[in-house]
Amino acid sequence: MAEHASYSVVVVPLSKKDGGGYLAMVPELHGCMADGETREQAVSEIASAILEWVDEATSLGRDVPAPGDMAKHVRAAAKERHEATERVIKQQEQLIKYLRKELDNATREIGALTAQSKVQFGWDIECIEPVLPKRVHAFA
Incomplete structure (x- = not known):
């Protein structure tokens, strides 16, 4: 034993x-x-x-696990989950960066449309709900 x-x-x-x-x-x-x-x-x-x-x-010709093998497998699985989580976090950070850029662009477009409307039509666009152009984006 x-x-x-x-x-x-x-x-x-x-x-x-x-x-x-x-x-x-x-x-x-x-x-x-x-x-x-x-x-x-x-x-x-x-x-x-x-x-x-x-x-x-x-x-039966089967492998006999060594003492402590289970702990090795648990550590390896934990490391794999950690790495997968880090990949997801990086993807989410990229998506947030992209969305911030798009929001900044939309904000600038709204500002330009507001200024153009005041000049062209004499409208005060702040009392009208803005309608943004619809865009389709594919995320990779």
């Missing part, structure tokens, strides 16, 4: 409906579990369950 002593073991109480006692599981070894009336008994039983799990996986 010494070579398998560093696997993480999770022990949870079982409900009375499930028979009571405790269930010990090894997250790195999918399906490797044992139970016992007490926490200590469940932990004692998991030691032989680990050996049996490793022996069976080996006889």
Whole structure:
């Protein structure tokens, strides 16, 4: 058991409906579990369950995860999510920059139309709701 002593073991109480006692599981070894009336008994039983799990996986030619492999996978997944989030943030920043530019352009156009209307028609455009020209933009 010494070579398998560093696997993480999770022990949870079982409900009375499930028979009571405790269930010990090894997250790195999918399906490797044992139970016992007490926490200590469940932990004692998991030691032989680990050996049996490793022996069976080996006889079937399957890979046996090393202790701590689950933590590596969790860290890798977290890094991947972080990188994906950073990509989304950059895309949103580009979109915000584009929208600000378009808003500035629209504001200038409204100002020019207001000035033109005052000169050409004598209208005070501030009391009329502005109608902006419709534009279609494709976002890449």
